[in-house]
Amino acid sequence: MVHTSLTKRMLAIAALLSVGLILPIFAAAQTNAEFPRITETRAKAAGNFEMDAGGEASIHGTNLVPSGKGFSRVFIGDAEATVTNSSASQLWIRVPVSLVPGRSYDLYVVTSAGKSNVVKVKILSNLTQANAPISVTAPNGGEQWETGLIHTVTWTPYGYNPDINSSQDVTAYLEKSDGKGGIVRLGNVQETGKASIHWRTGALNSLSDETYVQPGQYYVYVVNNKTGASDRSDRPFTITARSVDLKINGSDGPVSLVPGEQVTMTWRSSGKAASCRAYGVGAARGENSISNLGSVGTKKVYYSTEANVRNVFAECYGENNLLINSDVVKVTTNQPRPASITVLSPNGGESIQIGVPYTIRWEQKGVDRVSIALYKDDKWQEWITRDILFAKRDNETYEFPLWVPEGSSMGDTGSYKIYITGERSDGSGYVDDKSDAPFTFSRNARSAPRISAIAPASAAVGSQVTITGTGLQRASNDVYANGRMIAAFLGATNCDAKDVPTCAIRVRVPATAPGTYDVLVKNAYGTSNTVKFTVTSAGTSAVSLASISPTLAAPGTRVVLRGSGFTPTGNQIWCMSGCTYSPGVIPNATSIASFDGKSINYAVPQTPPGVYTVAVKNANGTSNTVPFSVVVASASATSQMASALAAIEGQLREIQAIVARMLGQQ
Known part of the structure; x- marks a missing residue:
């Protein structure tokens, strides 16, 4: 009974195939490329x-x-x-x-x-805390880290709850070659924060403040003080010289100064610095800053008399007034100065829209320069900015922009916090703060695309047309005509741009029969309305792909591509979706002959099982796409046919009803 039923279903499907009614549905069953x-x-x-x-x-x-x-x-x-x-x-x-x-x-x-x-x-x-290994991931060889800039020493595995090599249990050491095949340990790196090993590159606990190791090649060695697990950089990394170097009275600091005292300031900037600025000193007594300094120089200046000013620092800028880097000289006093940082926003519970500018706000006191990082799931993710020098007074709110572009993966999973660390103005260490509770990123809700016009409203095969509307994307727009996707997407203008209500995408009319078609657009925002478009002529040189037979096969099987407009030589078969390199030419199909202009004989290459869309390209242009399924070599024809039948089983009755109504109207 089951076999007879299956045979009847196959005969019914064959009849529907003969009149072309089930092709779109069979193709849809084959092209569900959304499944992971x-x-x-x-x-x-x-x-x-x-x-x-x-x-x-x-x-x-x-x-x-x-x-x-x-x-x-x-x-x-x-x-x-x-x-x-x-x-x-x-x-x-x-x-x-x-x-x-x-x-x-x-x-x-x-x-x-x-x-x-x-x-x-x-x-x-x-990998619990008791037996987890540890491996350095940065710096692990080849990196170039500038002296005095904050970089993050990282390792794997790393996590909390349960703790696996958590930062409070790990110490990092700086080492270098002794030139004789051995390693010399110079000291443990001086951390600038409590949450991870954020290191002001070149600073060691064994050195005095603002004193760094000489530029050269080094290794980082990390050890878990509880488990004893350890690892060293696979290869040396390079600590480079400062791109901005400031000295007061020939010293990198700390220096002891009296307010209003005249000092000699020397500065130097490498790279493409156009100008520098100095803060905490003036050209005359009572002044607190000097602008429009050259990239290199020496100048007699006066230390500030302002009570809120403690250290002297310099910033150097390149073209378009972009900050290159900065340096600071610590000025010592007899009394320690209170210092604090407090994150104000985002401080927990916020939902920040991706693609929309956001402002990070915090308060600081007794701090000269700060670095801001993004933490994901309580782990350091990336630096947003590092070593910003502020000339503002204490007890003011400070701001820095945060903007995550539309294409970012943030917001899909995870919770986030902002982490800010800053140097104390008196040179006695660092203070930091982090968002009290997690915040999230969310994607801006966008309406489904809507087509307002297609220009021109009619054109021949091979012509370029422009679709204008809203909700269109810069890429990843799929254009359909009567349910078949058009492969020749040419580009977009003003799509996804800020404050632009409409944009335009360009497509080329694929090889198809003359007539009027319903055109729509699909993208990540949804499916658009349909607009009529007329194909006036099939063209004389267009290439069209009608079918691939069989529609599914194992690697090594020979298949036949049928259509029109194939050239005697130089036909290419392109994988338009499903391949890791899509869209791109299939490696074993870069130049294939067609002896009759209507068929191409081709062997399926070694490729993972899955559903792919295929097109033919040659001197006549690019064809429409046709779905093709690659199956495992051991799969039998019977099981593959059963899978195909299962894919359309839910729609068979509806199609039969349509045919019955059609016959009843005759």
């Missing part, structure tokens, strides 16, 4: 599909993040992993600590578009 697919996993010091509980790993594949708004979740067995960063081709995760070493688990990805294939992963070990 896993191709491999990676973890430090582990093989493919191997990872450590409590460690970090990455998952690679396609469609791991759905287009538009959506979610991505990773499951290993019954435990859900934490997604720390994401893109369409890669997910970064923290492996659940509950997984048992030596066991294998099913790993899969679930997105708002569906569930991925399932892969087996083996858990090698459990």
Whole structure:
């Protein structure tokens, strides 16, 4: 009974195929490229599909993040992993600590578009605080870090709750070669904050304030003081000379000065500095700053008499008044000066829109220069700015802009905090503060695209037309005509720009029969309205791809591409979506012959199973796209046909009803 039913269904489908009614639906079943697919996993010091509980790993594949708004979740067995960063081709995760070493688990990805294939992963070990290794990730060789600038020493694995190599347990040391094959330890790096090892490059606890090691090549050695785990940079990194160097009376500081005292100020800026400014000194007594200084010079100046002024610092600027760097000379006093930093906003609970400017605000007292970092899930993520020198008075609110571009992955997962650290004006160390509670990033709600006009309203195959409307994107607009996607997207103007209500995208009319078509646009914001467009002529040199037979095959199988406008030689087959290099020419299809201009014989290359869209390019232009499925070599024709039938089973009855109504009207 089941076999007879299947045969009847196949005959019904064949009849519908003969009149062209089921082709769009069969294609849709084949082209659901939104489903995620896993191709491999990676973890430090582990093989493919191997990872450590409590460690970090990455998952690679396609469609791991759905287009538009959506979610991505990773499951290993019954435990859900934490997604720390994401893109369409890669997910970064923290492996659940509950997984048992030596066991294998099913790993899969679930997105708002569906569930991925399932892969087996083996858990090698459990990286708890007791047995976790540690590996330096920065500086790990080849970096160039400027003397006096704040950089962050990082390592992996690293996390909290449970603590894995947390920063309060780790000490970093600076080392260098002794020239005889050995290593000399110079001292532990002087940290500028409590949350991570943020290092004013070249400063060591064994050196006096504002004294740095000489430029040269060095290593960083980190050790967990509780577990004893340790690691050293794989290769040396370089500490470079200061790009801005300020001296008072020939000293980098600290210096002891009396208000109004005349001193000799010397400054030098490397690079492309056009001018410099000095603060805390004046050309005459009672003045507190000097502008329009050259990039190099020596000048007799007077130390400030202002009670709120403590140190002397210089800033140098390049073209367009862009800050290159700065330097400070500490001035000592007998009394310590109170110092504090307080983050005002974002301070917890805010939702910051991606693509919309935001202002970070804080209060500071007794602090000369500050650095601002973004923390994600209580871990340092990146520096927003470093070593800003302010000439404002104490007890004022300070501001710095924060702007996350539209294309950023922020906002998909995680919670964030702002971290600010600053040097005390009296040279006695650092103060810092962080947002009291997490805030989040959110994507600006955008309306679905809407087409206002297509110009011209009619054109021949191969012609360029412009679609104008709202809600269109600079890229990733898919244009459809009567349900078939147009591959020849040429570009966009003013799309996604601020304060621009409408924009325009350009497409080329694909090879298709003359007639009137319903055109619409799909992108991450949704699906647009339809607008009529007329194809006036099929053209004389357009290339068209009608079908690929069979529609699914294993690597190595020969298939036939049928259409029109194929050239005797020089035909290229392009993978327009689904491949890691899309859109791009398939490596084994860069120049293929067609003996009749209507068919191309081609062998499927070695490629992961999945659904791909294919087009033909030659001297006549670029064809429309046609879906094609690559299956595993062991899959039988019967099972593949069953899968195809299952994909359209829910729509078969509706199609049969349409045919019945059509026959009833005759």
